[in-house]
Amino acid sequence: MSAAPPARKRDGAATREAILAAAVVEFTEHxxxxxxxxxxxxxxxxxxxMIxxxxxSKEGLFAQxxxxxxxxxxxxxxxxxxxxHSLARTLAERTTPGAERLDPFLLxxxxxxxxxxxxxxxxxxxxHVGARLAGLLGGSDADVRAxxxxxxxxxxxxxxxxxGITALAAADNERLTEILADMLRPVTGEPDATPPPNAGPDGTEG
Structure with a gap:
């Protein structure tokens, strides 16, 4: 009678990773x-x-x-x-109907x-995201602006x-990027977009 094969050694790191990956999916979906x-x-x-x-606990797993x-x-x-502009462009692209879902926001x-x-x-x-943005902005009110x-x-x-609000869902990404960028500039502290040459008081070309 042949000897039984040796038991497979447990990989604690792999087990922990498998649990965490599964948890992200479950918490995001449900x-x-x-x-x-x-x-x-x-x-x-x-x-x-094992969890x-x-x-x-479930709470500890959720935090991770x-x-x-x-x-x-x-x-x-x-x-x-x-x-x-970078924020606006990325947001427009990532929210386009049919784009890959943004799991953190779903969670x-x-x-x-x-x-x-x-x-x-x-x-x-x-x-994470709040501190990352505030760190880029700097200033005494960076947290609020972020x-x-x-x-x-x-x-x-x-x-x-x-x-899926109709106008937003159907909006052209380039135009949506422009509008969002204008809304975000007071937050980032960047100057307004440069008007075209020979622009009139309303920003249109004369």
């Missing part, structure tokens, strides 16, 4: 309240007990999933020069109203991509 630990475990190919072992979702840049880049939308999840979502936004900018970004995403 929100904090409706995402079940068992469903996350099943998606990750582990037991529910408690690696993350302590929020960090994972909001950590990488999606809309806010890392260059201050031309920031308003926020589906979980922020839950009392247990709200503070975690808030901390994730402020720690969060106003994020409000415009989130509102545009919600109405254009999720609700």
């Amino acid at each position: 929100g904090y309240a409706r995402a079940g630990v068992r469903q996350i475990a099943e998606r990750a190919g582990v037991t529910a007990m 408690n072992r690696y993350f302590g 999933a929020v960090d994972r979702a909001f950590g990488p840049p999606t809309i806010v880049g890392d260059e201050l020069a031309g920031l308003a 926020l939308l589906r979980s922020a109203s839950d009392p247990e999840a709200a503070s975690i979502v808030r901390d994730g936004v402020e720690t 969060q106003l900018g994020l409000a415009l970004v989130a509102g545009t995403w919600l109405l254009r991509s999720v609700v």
Whole structure:
């Protein structure tokens, strides 16, 4: 009788990563309240007990999933020069009907109203995208301006991509970029767009 094959060595890092990746998907699709630990475990190919072992609780796992979702840049880049236009262009492109979905915003939308999840979502936004934008802006009111900018970004995403408001959904990306950039310049502190040569008082060419 041949000897049984040796048991496969567990890879703790891989297991943790599988759980976290599954959690991001479940929380994004269903929100904090409706995402079940068992469903996350099943998606990750582990037991529910393993989730408690690696993350302590569903709340602890959610906090790590929020960090994972909001950590990488999606809309806010890392260059201050031309920031308003860059933000506007990226937002227009990423909210075009049929574009790849913005998972961090979906996670926020589906979980922020839950009392247990709200503070975690808030901390994730402020720690990652909020701090990234405020760091670019600088100044004593950078946090306020950054969060106003994020409000415009989130509102545009919600109405254009999720609700599908007609005018926004059908808007030409180039024109939408121009309008959004003009709205974002007071936030970024950049001067208004340079008018064309021989422009009249209203900004049109004379």
